[in-house]
Amino acid sequence: MAKDKTQYTCSECGGNSPKWLGKCPHCNAWNTLIESVAESTAPTKNRFASLAKTAEVTTLGDIDATDVERTPTGHDELDRVLGGGIVEGGVVLIGGDPGIGKSTLLLQALDSLQRAGQKTLYVTGEESGAQVALRSRRLGLDSSEVSVLAEIQLEKILATLDHVKPAIAVIDSIQTVYSEQLTSAPGSVAQVRECAAHLTRAAKASGTAIVLVGHVTKEGALAGPRVLEHMVDTVLYFEGDTHSSFRLIRAIKNRFGAVNEIGVFAMTEKGLKGVSNPSAIFLSQHSEPVPGSCVMVTLEGTRPMLVEIQALVDSGGPSPRRLSVGLDRDRLAMLLAVLHRHAGVACMDQDVFVNAVGGVRISEPAADLAVMLAITSSLRGKALPKGFIAFGEVGLAGEVRPAPRGQERLKEAAKLGFSVAVVPKANAPKKNDKAFEGLTIHPVERIEEAMNLVRNIG
Secondary structure, eight states: OOOOOEEEEETTTOOEESSOOSBOTTTOOBSOEEEEEOOOOOOOSSTTTTOOOOOOOOOGGGSOOOOOOEEOOSOHHHHHHHTSSEETTOEEEEEOOTTSSHHHHHHHHHHHHHHTTOOEEEEESSSOHHHHHHHHHHTTOTTOOOEEEEOOBHHHHHHHHHHHOOSEEEEEOGGGOBOTTOOSOTTSHHHHHHHHHHHHHHHHHHOOEEEEEEOBOTTSSBSSOTHHHHHSSEEEEEESOTTSSEEEEEEEEETTSOTTOEEEEEEETTEEEEOSOGGGGGSOOOSSOOTTEEEEEEEETTEEEEEEEEEEEEEOOSSOOEEEESSOHHHHHHHHHHHHHHHOOOOTTEEEEEEEGGGOOOOSGGGHHHHHHHHHHHHHTOOOOTTEEEOOEEOTTSBEEOOTTHHHHHHHHHHTTOOEEEEEGGGOOOTTOGGGTTOEEEEESBHHHHHHHHHHHO
16 A cells, blocks of 8 residues: 655644755744645545535534443542543543553453453553563453553554454553554654544544553653644543552543542552542641641542641741742742731741642642641641641632632531631531531631631631
8 A cells, every 4th residue: 555645744833844844944943843644635627526415414402412321440530530431432541650550550440341241452562462461460360351462553453443343442552653654753743643543533433442541751741742632532641659659540631521530549569449538648647736737628520638738937048949849839929928918927038848748739729728827837836726627719919719619628528527617708608507517617708817717716
């Protein structure tokens, strides 16, 4: 079969060039030309003769919107992130640092699906079949019936998918797959984009659910073009320190479920096991309250979780440092300014370090109040009361704004035995609500009001 002609497209302006150049001849940008398959330019007798019949146009109200059928993977935490399970014909992209557990989790999931009667296929491009078998033995998956294919050529993989017709197939990894239609090496932008596009079309046409494993760059983003994330239905990221036994899987994009949903796993000798109560791993076990520690309730997708925010304020030099782990550093600088202007707490000459315990990343602004209370507690050397939680967004004017789904956050705190809560006034529940028994709730409207309240109840 003759190879398709290739061209080079500028990623900045979209201009085409028949050969690779260091500088784009259209916009003069450097190193932006990427190889791609050229579209056919064969002339036709009639420009409109090849057009198919127009498709039928239907209004939204007439479309039967039935819920998609899902196949559980046998791992509750993975099902939670996927939105309930694997969807027929769905394409999932999962990325993470090397050695964090992507292949381990997917091999466990395929084995569970196979034992449930589903036909599965594991395509490995980085390991041999013997290496995959050794890993399955280490995971305790004895006599597993998962089919394995060691292949990196796209055309052979597509032929195997068409012949075997599995219900779920894993491609580990998409960066190792190459197509003969392109001359570039496996892992290049053109190869990753074209191979992912062909696999996505195959999944939609055959109904096979395909999981693509992706490498990540030093910055933590998926290697390859961002268009790869637009092609697929679901994008999952592995998070967590490889030196820790806990792993987080976060849904960045999900056409079949909630985004920002997370699943929590613990790495054991027998592979990854789901953690049913993740709040326990994000709280330090202090026998007595310590200065600089404040617990907040964060919302990850549909799951409320308790996370401990730790702050350390120490005497700095002429250029004090502001460092944060798991929280936005720019937002920390803004909160310190608000703390000084509206609550009279000055940290201009102090080093400020803030950390979210357990390696979790908190992106929602509902952590503002807990961060400010932890900083004040460390600066004054006075611990917050035992069983204390706080959440709420703090504005530049010093107002405490409500957090979404505050009632669910408070119910989670009451369920885990917390006794004192400082929350935005708009999140305060109605009186005589039995769901919050044992939890004393103090609603506040401004940051200075929260500081005075903590000073009095402490």
